[in-house]
Amino acid sequence: MRRKSGFSFGLFYFLVVAFILFLPILLLVVFSFNDSTKLVFPLKGFTTQHYADLVGNREMVEAVRTSVLLGLGSSFLATALGTMGAIALSRFKFPGKGFFTAVSALPLVIxxxxxxxxxxxxxxxxGxxxxxxxxxxxxxxxSIPYALLIISxxxxxFPDNLEEAAMDLGATYWGALLRVTIPISFPALVAAFLIxxxxxxxxxxxxxxxxxxxPTLPVYLYSQLRFPTRLPLVVSLSSILMVATMIIMLLAEWLRRLGDTTR
Amino acid sequence: MEKQNRLAVLLGPPGLYLLILFLLPLGIMAVFSFRAGTIGDARFIYTLDNYREFLTKTSFHRLLLISARIALTIASLSVILAYPLAYYLTFRAGSRRVILLTMLIVPTWTSYLLRIFAWKLILGSTGLLNTFLLWIGAIEQANPILLYSRNAVVITLLYVWVPFVALPIFAALERIDPSLLEAAADLGSRPWETFLRITLPLSLPGVMAGFFFALIPTLGEYVTPLLVGGGQGAMYGNLIQDQFVRALNWPMGSVMSLAMLVLAIPLLFLFTKAGGSDLVEF
Structure with missing residues (x-):
C-alpha cells in the first residue's frame, strides 16, 4: 500500500474538518475571557471576572454537586451490571443470547x-x-451498552482457562472471578466507569x-441559556467542564489502551 | 446445573434492570396510549380516539416525514463526509494516525449541549460567520442567514455526527487484510477498481453501523431544534416533547412516540443485524 507522508488533499480535508470540529469549542473559551456580558463580536478585552463570578453562584454549585453524585452512582451501577453481562456473554452459551445482546445494545441508538x-x-x-x-x-x-462493550x-x-486454573487450585467460581478475572480486567472496568x-x-x-x-448541571445550564445576562457565566463554566471532561476521557482512553496491550 | 446457577446470577441483574427500566416503560407507554385522559374518570377509559386523532392530523404526519427526511439526509451526508476521513486515517495517515485520530475524537468529549449552543455563536446575526463575511466584504449588512431554520439544524447535527460516523468506518477499514489490496494491485487492478471492488464492499459493515448510529437517534432529536432551529426548524421530537411538557396530553404523546418507534423498529433491527454495536466505538 502506498503511504504518502507529504501534504496531500486528504490531509487538507482532514485538517479542515478537524478545524471545524474544534471551532465552536474554541469560540466558547474565547468568549469566556471576553470582557463583555454579550457573546458578540468584536471582542472587547481580556477578563477572568466571569470565572470569579462562578464561585458565588449557589444554584450552579448545587447543580454541579447533583451531577457529580448522580454520575458516580449511575456509572458505578452501570459498570457493575455491565461487568456481569459481559462475563455472561463472553463466558457462557445460552438460549436467548442474541436477544440479550440486541436489547442491551438498543439504548445506544433509541x-x-x-x-x-x-x-x-x-x-x-x-407513584x-x-x-x-x-x-x-x-x-x-x-450507560450499560458502553460498559458492556468495553468490558467484553x-x-x-484473555482465555477463560485462567479462571479454570484458579478453580483447579481450589478457588470457588466466584473466588476465581473476584481474584483473577476482575483484577485482569480492572483497567477496562475503570475505563468503563469513567466513560x-x-x-x-x-x-x-x-x-x-x-x-x-x-436540576442536573446540563438541565441547569439549559435553563440559563434563555437569559442573555447569564450567558458569560454559562460559557466560563462550560470551558472548565470541557477541560475536566477531556482530562477524564484521556485517562479512560489511556486505561483502555493499557488493557489492550497486555494481551 | 451449577453452570446454570452461575449464569443466572450473572445475567439476572443486568437482564432484570433492562427489563424493568427499558422494556417495561415502553410497554406501559403502549397501554397508556389508549387512555382517554389522565385526570378524573377518563383515566379508566380506554379508547382508540387518540389513534384516530393521530391518523387525521396531517400536520403530525408531515413533521414525522420531514424529520425522517432530515435524519436520512444527516446520516447520508455524515457517511459521505466521514468516509474520506476514515480512509485517510487507515491508508494514508502513516505516522500521523494517532494524533489525527485524537483530533477527531477529542471535540466529541465536550458537552453536547454546549457544542450545539456554540453554533448559535457562529450562525447568529452577530456571530462568527456574519462577522467574517462582513469583514471580507461578501455581505453588506449582518443578517441571521442560517440561524433558526432547518438548515441550522442540519448543519449542527452534521457537526455532531461526522466524528461518530467516522469511527465505525475506520474500524471496518482497519480490519481489511492489506494482502487483499496488494493481491489486487499485483493482478493489475487500478486504484479505483481496487477501491470499488474490494475496499468499499469490505467497509460496508462499518458504513452501515455509522449510518444507523446517526439515523435512529436523529429521528427523535429535539434538543438541537430547540437551540438552533427556532419555530421554523422544529422536528417531530419537539412535537412529542410539547405533549408532555406544555400541552400535557400524555396519551397523545404516547401515540406519537409509538408511531416513531414503529418507524424506527425496522431500522433498529437492521442496526443490530449489521453487527452495529460491535463496530461502534467512541
Whole structure:
C-alpha cells in the first residue's frame, strides 16, 4: 500500500474538518475571557471576572454537586451490571443470547425522547416522585451498552482457562472471578466507569423529563441559556467542564489502551 | 446445573434492570396510549380516539416525514463526509494516525449541549460567520442567514455526527487484510477498481453501523431544534416533547412516540443485524 507522508488533499480535508470540529469549542473559551456580558463580536478585552463570578453562584454549585453524585452512582451501577453481562456473554452459551445482546445494545441508538417520556409515564403511574435519582436510573440504562462493550472486548483478550486454573487450585467460581478475572480486567472496568460517568454528566435529553425539581448541571445550564445576562457565566463554566471532561476521557482512553496491550 | 446457577446470577441483574427500566416503560407507554385522559374518570377509559386523532392530523404526519427526511439526509451526508476521513486515517495517515485520530475524537468529549449552543455563536446575526463575511466584504449588512431554520439544524447535527460516523468506518477499514489490496494491485487492478471492488464492499459493515448510529437517534432529536432551529426548524421530537411538557396530553404523546418507534423498529433491527454495536466505538 502506498503511504504518502507529504501534504496531500486528504490531509487538507482532514485538517479542515478537524478545524471545524474544534471551532465552536474554541469560540466558547474565547468568549469566556471576553470582557463583555454579550457573546458578540468584536471582542472587547481580556477578563477572568466571569470565572470569579462562578464561585458565588449557589444554584450552579448545587447543580454541579447533583451531577457529580448522580454520575458516580449511575456509572458505578452501570459498570457493575455491565461487568456481569459481559462475563455472561463472553463466558457462557445460552438460549436467548442474541436477544440479550440486541436489547442491551438498543439504548445506544433509541431516540432519547422515547426513553425519557416512557420512563416519565412509568414513574408517574407507579407513584415514584421525580428527582435527580429517577434521571440517574435512566442514565444507567444508556450507560450499560458502553460498559458492556468495553468490558467484553477486554474479556475477549484473555482465555477463560485462567479462571479454570484458579478453580483447579481450589478457588470457588466466584473466588476465581473476584481474584483473577476482575483484577485482569480492572483497567477496562475503570475505563468503563469513567466513560459512563461522562455520559451521565453530559446527559440532557432524558434528564430534562425526569429530574423534577433537582436540576442536573446540563438541565441547569439549559435553563440559563434563555437569559442573555447569564450567558458569560454559562460559557466560563462550560470551558472548565470541557477541560475536566477531556482530562477524564484521556485517562479512560489511556486505561483502555493499557488493557489492550497486555494481551 | 451449577453452570446454570452461575449464569443466572450473572445475567439476572443486568437482564432484570433492562427489563424493568427499558422494556417495561415502553410497554406501559403502549397501554397508556389508549387512555382517554389522565385526570378524573377518563383515566379508566380506554379508547382508540387518540389513534384516530393521530391518523387525521396531517400536520403530525408531515413533521414525522420531514424529520425522517432530515435524519436520512444527516446520516447520508455524515457517511459521505466521514468516509474520506476514515480512509485517510487507515491508508494514508502513516505516522500521523494517532494524533489525527485524537483530533477527531477529542471535540466529541465536550458537552453536547454546549457544542450545539456554540453554533448559535457562529450562525447568529452577530456571530462568527456574519462577522467574517462582513469583514471580507461578501455581505453588506449582518443578517441571521442560517440561524433558526432547518438548515441550522442540519448543519449542527452534521457537526455532531461526522466524528461518530467516522469511527465505525475506520474500524471496518482497519480490519481489511492489506494482502487483499496488494493481491489486487499485483493482478493489475487500478486504484479505483481496487477501491470499488474490494475496499468499499469490505467497509460496508462499518458504513452501515455509522449510518444507523446517526439515523435512529436523529429521528427523535429535539434538543438541537430547540437551540438552533427556532419555530421554523422544529422536528417531530419537539412535537412529542410539547405533549408532555406544555400541552400535557400524555396519551397523545404516547401515540406519537409509538408511531416513531414503529418507524424506527425496522431500522433498529437492521442496526443490530449489521453487527452495529460491535463496530461502534467512541
Amino acid at each position: 431516540p432519547y425522547v422515547i426513553l425519557g417520556v416512557s420512563l416519565l409515564i412509568m414513574f408517574n403511574q407507579v 415514584i416522585k421525580l428527582s435527580a435519582w429517577t434521571a440517574g436510573l435512566a442514565h444507567v440504562v444508556i 472486548s477486554r474479556l475477549a483478550g 459512563c460517568f461522562t455520559i451521565s454528566f453530559d446527559e440532557f435529553a432524558i434528564s430534562s423529563f425526569l429530574v423534577g425539581t433537582q
